[in-house]
Amino acid sequence: xxxxxxxxxxxxxxxxxKISSKEVIDYFLKRIEKYNKKLNAYLTVxxxxxxxxxxxxxxxxxxxxxxxxxxxxTTASSKVLENFIPPYESTVTRRLIDASFFILGKTNMDAWxxxxxxxxxxxxxxxxxxxxxxCPGGSSGGSAAAVSSYLAPAAIGSETAGSIRQPGxxxxxxxxxxxxxxxxxxxxxxxxSSLDCPGPLTLTTEDAAFILKIIAGKDEFDAxxxxxxxxxxxxxxxxxxxxxxxxxxxYLNGVDGEIKEAFYQLxxxxxxLGHKIKKIxxxxxxYSISVYTIIQRAEVSSNLARYDGIRYGxxxxxxxxxxxxxxxxxxxxxxxxxxxxxxxxxxxxxTLIIEDFKKVFKEVDMILAPTTPIATLKLKExxxxxxxxxxxxxxxEPAAIAGICAISFPFGLTKKDNLPIGLxxxxxxxxxxxxxxxxxxxxxxxxxxxxIKEGVKNxxx
Amino acid sequence: MNNYQxxxxxxxxxxxxxxxxxxxxxxxxxxxxxxxxQVCPVCLGMPGALPVANKKAIEWTxxxxxxxxxxxxxxxxxxxxxxxxxxxxxxxxxxxxxxxIASNGWVKIAYKDQAKNALTKKIFRIRRVHLExxxxxxxxxxxxxxxxxxxxxxxxxxxxxxxxxxNSDDVKRFLEELQVIIRYLGVSDADMEKGTMRxxxxxxxxxxxxxxxxxxxxxxxxxxxxxxxxxxxxxxxDYEIKRQIEILKExxxxxxETRGFDEKKVITYSQRIKExxxxxxxxxxxxxxxxVFTKEYLDSIKVPELPWQKVERYVSLLGIRYEExxxxxxxxxxxxxxxxxxxxxxxQIANLNLKIQNPSQLxxxxxxxxKISSQLPPDExxxxxxxxxxxxxxxxxLLEEIINKVLKENQKAVLDYKKGKVNAIMFLVGxxxxxxxxxVEARIVREEIERRIKx
Numbered sequence: 063x064x065x066x067x068x069x070x071x072x073x074x075x076x077x078x079x080k081i082s083s084k085e086v087i088d089y090f091l092k093r094i095e096k097y098n099k100k101l102n103a104y105l106t107v108x109x110x111x112x113x114x115x116x117x118x119x120x121x122x123x124x125x126x127x128x129x130x131x132x133x134x135x136t137t138a139s140s141k142v143l144e145n146f147i148p149p150y151e152s153t154v155t156r157r158l159i160d161a162s163f164f165i166l167g168k169t170n171m172d173a174w175x176x177x178x179x180x181x182x183x184x185x186x187x188x189x190x191x192x193x194x195x196x197c198p199g200g201s202s203g204g205s206a207a208a209v210s211s212y213l214a215p216a217a218i219g220s221e222t223a224g225s226i227r228q229p230g231x232x233x234x235x236x237x238x239x240x241x242x243x244x245x246x247x248x249x250x251x252x253x254x255s256s257l258d259c260p261g262p263l264t265l266t267t268e269d270a271a272f273i274l275k276i277i278a279g280k281d282e283f284d285a286x287x288x289x290x291x292x293x294x295x296x297x298x299x300x301x302x303x304x305x306x307x308x309x310x311x312x313y314l315n316g317v318d319g320e321i322k323e324a325f326y327q328l329x330x331x332x333x334x335l336g337h338k339i340k341k342i343x344x345x346x347x348x349y350s351i352s353v354y355t356i357i358q359r360a361e362v363s364s365n366l367a368r369y370d371g372i373r374y375g376x377x378x379x380x381x382x383x384x385x386x387x388x389x390x391x392x393x394x395x396x397x398x399x400x401x402x403x404x405x406x407x408x409x410x411x412x413t414l415i416i417e418d419f420k421k422v423f424k425e426v427d428m429i430l431a432p433t434t435p436i437a438t439l440k441l442k443e444x445x446x447x448x449x450x451x452x453x454x455x456x457x458x459e460p461a462a463i464a465g466i467c468a469i470s471f472p473f474g475l476t477k478k479d480n481l482p483i484g485l486x487x488x489x490x491x492x493x494x495x496x497x498x499x500x501x502x503x504x505x506x507x508x509x510x511x512x513x514i515k516e517g518v519k520n521x522x523x
Numbered sequence: 524m525n526n527y528q529x530x531x532x533x534x535x536x537x538x539x540x541x542x543x544x545x546x547x548x549x550x551x552x553x554x555x556x557x558x559x560x561q562v563c564p565v566c567l568g569m570p571g572a573l574p575v576a577n578k579k580a581i582e583w584t585x586x587x588x589x590x591x592x593x594x595x596x597x598x599x600x601x602x603x604x605x606x607x608x609x610x611x612x613x614x615x616x617x618x619x620x621x622x623x624i625a626s627n628g629w630v631k632i633a634y635k636d637q638a639k640n641a642l643t644k645k646i647f648r649i650r651r652v653h654l655e656x657x658x659x660x661x662x663x664x665x666x667x668x669x670x671x672x673x674x675x676x677x678x679x680x681x682x683x684x685x686x687x688x689x690n691s692d693d694v695k696r697f698l699e700e701l702q703v704i705i706r707y708l709g710v711s712d713a714d715m716e717k718g719t720m721r722x723x724x725x726x727x728x729x730x731x732x733x734x735x736x737x738x739x740x741x742x743x744x745x746x747x748x749x750x751x752x753x754x755x756x757x758x759x760x761d762y763e764i765k766r767q768i769e770i771l772k773e774x775x776x777x778x779x780e781t782r783g784f785d786e787k788k789v790i791t792y793s794q795r796i797k798e799x800x801x802x803x804x805x806x807x808x809x810x811x812x813x814x815v816f817t818k819e820y821l822d823s824i825k826v827p828e829l830p831w832q833k834v835e836r837y838v839s840l841l842g843i844r845y846e847e848x849x850x851x852x853x854x855x856x857x858x859x860x861x862x863x864x865x866x867x868x869x870x871q872i873a874n875l876n877l878k879i880q881n882p883s884q885l886x887x888x889x890x891x892x893x894k895i896s897s898q899l900p901p902d903e904x905x906x907x908x909x910x911x912x913x914x915x916x917x918x919x920x921l922l923e924e925i926i927n928k929v930l931k932e933n934q935k936a937v938l939d940y941k942k943g944k945v946n947a948i949m950f951l952v953g954x955x956x957x958x959x960x961x962x963v964e965a966r967i968v969r970e971e972i973e974r975r976i977k978x
Contacts, residue, residue, distance in 0.1 A: 130564075130571045143570065150564045152571060249564075249571040256809035285575045285811050360806060364603055367614025368568045372670075396605075396804035405806055 064089050066518040068266040069121060069216045069273070076119050083120040083164070084113040090122050090166055094213050097521055102188045103198075103208040106135050107167040120164040123273075124214035126205050127168040128175055129260070130249040131155050134165060138251045139183035140173040141380040142369050152249020153281045154218060154260045161276045166214055169204030173382050174366065175220060175253040177201050178228055178454045179444045182384045187441055190233060191517060192481055196438045199229030199454075202263065206233035209263050210514075211521045216264045216273060220250055222257045223354050224458030227470035230263055231433035231484020234472045234517045236501070237263050238270045239458075241491045242465030243288040245274075246281035254361040255286075257354075257462050265514050267502040270469070271295035274494060290492050298495045299502040307332060307487075307500075308342035308426035313457055315346075318436045324474045324483045325432055328504070332430070335503060340426050345418045349411060350459035356395050356408040357463075363392025412463055419464045423490045428497055431457055433470040433484035457486070467494045469501050472513035482513050527728040527771060529764050530741060531694060532686035535701065536679050537587070537711045538657060538719040539580050544676040545656045546574030546617065553673035554717060558662070566676035568612030573810050576601070580678035581624070581814065582824060583710040584654040587680055588625025589826045590704055591649045597816050599624045601654075601808040609670055610659035618681075620805040623653035624814075630704070631831055632696045635845065642845055647697055648685040655679050680711075686725065686740065691760035694724060695753050703830045707855045715751050722756065723748050726763045728771060743779045747791055750784050759784040762791055833858055841865070841883035847891045861890055863901045871905060877912050917963050925958045926971055940976060948972060 064072065064086065075081045091109065098104050105127050111120065125131065128138040130148035137143040155165060172182040180203025181187040188203045190196040191211035198207040202219030206229035209217050219226040221239040230237025238261045245260045252258060262273040272295070279292045309329065314322060329339055366389055371377030381389070395404035422429065434454055461468040468488040475482055489497040504510070544551045547565035564572035588595050602620035628649035636643045659675040661668050682701070688694050702720060705713040713720040727741035745767070747759045763782075770777045782791040807813075828836075830852040837848035852858045865883050872882055879885055886908070889895050895907045929951060930937055939947040948969065955968045 128571075130569075136570070138570070146570065148564075148569070148571075150569070150572075247571075248573050251570040254809075283575060284573050286573075286809075361809060364605060364615060364804070364806070367605060367607075368570070368612060370607060370609075370614055372609050373612070393804065396806055398802045398804075401804075401806065 065523055066212060066265070066515060067215065069123075069264070069269045070266070072215055073119070073121055076121070079117075082113070083118065084111070087111045087120065087122050087164060087166070090214060093521070093523070094167065097211055097213060100189065100194065101191060101207050101211055101213070102186050103169055103204045103211065103213055104167040105137060105139065105170050105185050105204070108134055108165050111164060119162040121162055122166040122214060123158060123163045124166050124169050124205055124208045124217035125155055125158075126171055126202050126217070126219050128171060128220060128251040128253075129155050129168075129218065130251070131165055131168065134168060136168065136251070137185070138174050139171045139185055140382065140385070141184040142376050142378075143251075143374055144184075144380070145375050148249075150249065153246035153283060154250065154277045156249075157277050158218070158273075163276075169202070169208050169217060171204055172201035172384070174251070174362070174385055175201040175222060175225055176362070176384045176388055177444070178224060179439070179441075180204060180229070181441065181444055182382055184380075184382055189441075190438050191520060192234060193438070193479065195440055196481070197232070197441050197444070199232035199434075199438060201225040201229070202237075203229045203233070205263050206230055206235055206237065209233070209235045209265060210517045212518045213521075216262060216269050218260060218273075218277075219263050220253075220258060220260045221458075221462065222253045222259075222358060223462035224455030226259075226261045226263060227433050227458050227468060227484070227486055228455055230470045231472070231486075232438040232482065234482030234484075234513045235263050235265060236267060236270050236472075236514075237261065237470045238274060238494070238498075239461070239468050240274060240278065240494055241288070241467040243286050244279075244290075244467070244492060244494065245277050246279075246284040246287050248281055248283035252361075252365040254358040255365060256361060257358065257465075259462075265518070267471075267498055267505050268296060268299060270501075271299055271498045274498075278494075288492065293495055295495060295498055299499055301499070302335075302503055303496070303499050304336050304338075305427040305496065305500055306338045306340055306425070308340050308344075308422060308429040309431070310342050310344045310429070312344050312346050313429075313431035316435050317432050318476075320476045320478070321432045321434075321436070321483050325430070325485060328430070328473055328485055331504070331507060332500075335507060337500070342422050342426060342429070344422055344429070344460070345415060347456050347460050350415060350463045351453075351456060353408045353411045353415065353463055354459045355391075356404050357412065359388050359392035360396050360405050361392070362388045363390075363396065415460060416464045419460070419466060427489070427493075428500065429488040431486055431488065433457060433486040437476050437479065437481040437483060461488045466491055467497060469494075469497045471501050471504065472510045473504075473508070474511040475513060475516075482517070526731045527764075527768050528731045529689045529760075530686045530727050530729055531688035531691075531760060532725045532744075533682075533684045533688070533694065533697070534723045534725070535682040535684075535698070536721040537682065537705055537713055539583055539678040539680060540711050540719070541577055541579045541583070541678055543577060545577050545580055545654070545678040546676055549676065551677045553677065556673055558669070558671035559673060561673040562675070566612075567672055568614075568675075574617060574808075576811055576814075577678060580654060583678075583708070584624045584652060584680050585816070585821065585824050586708055586710060586826060587682070587705065588628065588652045589824065590708055590829060591625070591628040591630055591652060591682070593625035593628030593649060593652055595625050595816070595821055596622060597818075597821070598622060598813060599816070600813040601811045602805045603808050604655075604803040604805055606803060608658070609668070610661050610675070612659065612672065612675060616655060616658065617808055617811070618655035619653035623651040625652040626650065628652070630697060630700060632693070632700050633831065633834070633845075634696055645693065647687045647693075650683045650685050652680060652682050655681060691757040691764075694760060695757045698722060698753055698756060700831065703853055703855075707827060707829055715753065718751070722750060724750075724756065724760055726760060726767070727777070728764065728767050730771070743776055745777060745779070746781045747784055748781060748794065755784060755786050758786075758789050759791055762789060766791070830855075830858075837883070837887075842881050843884050843887045847884070847887040850891050851887060857890070857897060860897055860901065861886065864890075864904055867901060868905050868908065871909070875909065877909075879912070914964060917967060922955075922959065922963060922968075922971065925955055926968075926975065929954045929958065930972070930975065937976060948976075
C-alpha cells in the first residue's frame with residue numbers, strides 16, 4: 063500500500079486517518095531490516111519511536127550522518143567520531159522535527175563528505191540499489207540509495223560540489239542543491255564552509271519543494287544564511303511558467319553518448335512544451351576544478367583541525383587516507399608564502415566564475431546540462447584516481463563555486479547497463495522556485511521516463 | 524654611559540565586558556564560575572557549530588579605536604588563525620589578520636619630569652586594534668591537566684603599539700593611561716590581576732653609534748609573558764635590558780624567544796625559542812560575512828571626553844594645577860564628581876559674599892587632599908565646603924588677650940618690625956593663629972597687630 067509513495071502522499075494518508083504514523087515508521091523500519099545489510103545505506107537506525115497514543119504526525123525521513131542530531135550518534139562516516147552523540151540539534155533537523163518529521167536514521171556517506179562514491183566511509187561503502195556491484199555516488203550516497211530503494215520516503219543530503227546531485231543522478235532520484243545561504247549549515251559538520259549546502263533527495267519534485275520550504279530561511283545561528291523571503295515552493299509549482307533555457311557545448315565535452323542522447327531528447331521536449339532553448343557560452347567547467355580543489359582543501363584542513371585527539375575519544379590516527387591527503391594539501395596551500403599563489407588566486411577566479419554566471423543569467427533563466435559525464439562506476443574504481451571525484455563532479459562544480467541553485471533529476475536509463483541517467487537545471491541565486499517549476503513540468507510530461515518508479519520496484523515489500 | 528638603546532613595543536589584550544561571548548549567546552562573565560558551566564556547542568568548537576559575531580563587541584572595538592585616535596576601516600573581516608593548543612577547541616582562533624577594525628592611532632602621555640620640574644609630553648603610536656576570541660584555560664594539577672572552557676570565546680581586543688618606547692617608565696605610564704582610557708569607555712574593567720588586561724612587551728636593543736638616531740630595528744626581539752601588574756612590567760623590562768646588554772657586549776645576539784617573568788626572583792626566564800615566525804595559515808573566516816561599516820554607523824559611535832582631554836581642560840580652562848588635574852582624572856567617577864561640584868558651586872558662590880581666587884582649584888584641593896570626603900553627595904560636599912569658607916566668628920576678648928601675650932613674649936620681633944623688617948609681622952601673626960588654634964583669619968590678626976604696634 064505504501065511502496066513508492068511520496069512524502070506528500072503519505073502525509074495525506076496519515077491526515078485522513080488511513081494509516082497511523084506508527085504504522086508508517088514500522089513499515090520503513092521493516093524495509094530497513096530487510097535491505098540495509100545488502101545496501102549499507104544507513105549507519106544508525108533510530109528505533110526510539112514510541113507512539114503517545116495521540117494523532118501526532120511523525121513523518122519518517124533519513125538524514126545524512128553529517129548533521130548533528132541530538133542524542134543520535136553522528137559520525138560523518140569517520141571513525142574519529144565513531145562514538146560522538148551530539149548534545150545539540152542541527153537547524154535542518156530541528157526544523158524538520160518541528161514540522162512533524164521523525165529522524166528514521168543516519169545515512170552513510172564518504173567520510174567527512176570527502177568523495178563522490180561513498181567508498182571513503184570508514185563503515186564500508188553503500189551499494190547502488192540499481193547494481194550492487196556499483197557505487198551510489200557520493201558523498202550523500204547513503205541518502206540517495208535509501209530513497210532510491212525506498213528505505214526512506216525522502217532524505218536530507220549535503221552538497222559541497224555535487225554531493226547531492228551526483229548521487230541523485232547515479233541512484234536515480236531527485237537531488238536539490240539550494241543556493242548557498244538558503245539553508246542553514248548550523249549543525250552540519252563542515253566540509254568546506256564557503257560551499258556547503260544542505261538539500262533534499264526525493265522521489266518527486268513536489269517533495270523537494272515541500273522539504274525545501276521547511277528547511278530554508280534565515281537562521282540566527284548561521285551568519286551566512288540569507289534574509290531573503292522563503293516563497294511557497296509547493297504552491298509555485300502549479301503554474302506552468304515558460305522559461306528561456308541555456309545549453310552549452312562546454313558542458314557536453316567528454317559526456318557519454320547515451321547521456322548526450324537523453325539530453326537532446328529533453329531539449330526537444332522542452333521546446334515542444336513552449337520553452338525557448340538558447341545556446342550560450344560559459345567558462346569551461348575545467349577552471350572550476352582547480353578553484354574548487356584549492357578552496358575546498360584549504361577549508362577542509364582548517365575545519366578538521368578541531369579533531370585533535372583531545373576530545374571525541376579517537377585521535378588523529380583514525381583519519382582515513384583521503385582526509386589525510388586533503389589536510390596536507392589544504393595546509394600546503396594556506397602556508398606562508400603560498401597563500402597568495404593558491405588560495406587568493408583561486409578566490410579571484412571564483413569571482414570570475416560568478417561574473418560569468420551573472421552574465422549568462424541575463425540572457426537565460428536557467429541552464430540545462432547533464433549531471434555527470436558517465437553513469438555509475440563499479441566499486442573500487444575510484445581508488446585508482448585520487449582526483450576522480452573531481453572529474454565525476456566536473457559538471458557540478460561551477461554551480462557550487464558560484465553558489466547558485468541546481469537540481470538533478472533522472473531521465474532514462476543507459477541501454478547497455480540499465481543504469482540511471484541524470485540531467486540538471488542550474489538556476490539563478492535564490493530562484494529555486496524556477497528550477498523546481500520546470501522540473502515539475504518535466505515530471506508531469508515524462509514521469510522522468512519511469513526511472514524512479516522502476517527503481518522502487520526493484521525492492522518489493 | 525652605554526651605547527645601547529632599548530626598542531620596546533607592546534601587545535595588549537583587553538577582555539571586553541559584553542554580556543554575551545564573542546560568537547555565541549553564553550555569558551561572558553566567567554570569573555569565579557564553576558568550570559565548564561558557561562559553555563555551548565559554539566564556544567566548545569563542536570562539530571557543525573557556527574560563530575555569529577557579537578555586534579556590541581564590534582561597536583566597542585570601534586570605540587576603543589576611536590579613543591586611541593585610530594583610523595576606523597570601513598571594511599573589516601575575521602580570519603582564522605591556526606595553531607594547536609588544548610585550550611583552543613577549534614584548532615584555530617577567530618581573529619583578524621590583514622584587515623583590523625582600527626589602525627594607525629596614537630596615545631599621548633604627559634608627566635611632571637622631577638629633574639626638570641617641567642611637564643613632558645610624549646606621543647606613542649598605535650599600529651592596530653583588532654577583535655578576537657579568548658581561549659579556554661588549562662588547569663594543571665598533580666593528576667593531570669584539566670580544561671575550563673568558560674573563558675573560551677570571550678571577546679578580546681588586541682592593541683599593538685609601534686616599537687616607540689625606549690624605557691620602562693614610559694611603558695608603565697602608557698599602560699596606566701591606556702587602562703584609564705579603557706575604563707572611561709566602560710568597555711572593560713582592564714584589571715591586570717584578573718587578567719582582563721594582559722600585556723606582553725617585545726624588547727630588543729639597538730646599537731647607537733653616534734648622536735644621529737639609529738632607526739634600524741634590531742634583528743631579534745624577546746617577548747615577555749605572564750606579567751600581571753604594572754610594577755612587574757617595569758621590572759621585567761629593566762631586567763631584560765640589563766640581560767641583553769650583557770649578551771650584546773660579548774658580541775653575541777640575544778636569542779629570539781618568548782620568556783616568562785618570575786615575580787619573586789624578579790628575573791625573566793626562557794619559555795620557548797622562536798626560530799622563525801609561526802605559520803598560522805591565516806585565511807578569511809568563511810563562516811562570518813565581511814564587516815562593512817557605513818559612515819552613519821561609525822559616526823554614531825561617540826567617544827566621551829578622555830582623561831588626557833580632561834586634564835587639558837582642567838589646566839587650561841579651569842586653571843587647575845597639573846598635579847591635581849591629573850589625580851582627579853584617573854578615575855572617571857571622581858572627575859565626574861568634580862565636574863558636578865564645580866558647576867554647581869560656581870552658581871552658588873555668586874550669592875555668597877566670599878572672595879575666592881580660583882574656585883575650581885579650591886574644589887580640586889579639597890577633593891585631592893580629602894579635606895572633605897568625596898563619598899558625600901555633591902550637594903552635601905558643597906554645603907560643607909561653604910561652611911569651611913565662611914569668615915569665622917572671633918572671640919574678641921580672647922584675641923586681645925592672646926595678642927598682648929604674644930607681643931610681650933616676642934619683643935625682638937616687635938622691634939624688628941618697627942625698624943622696618945616687614946616680614947617680622949608674619950611671625951607674630953603665625954604665633955597668634957597657633958595660640959587661637961586656627962580659629963581666626965590671618966588677615967584680621969595682621970590688621971590688629973599693625974594697629975597696636977603703630978599705636
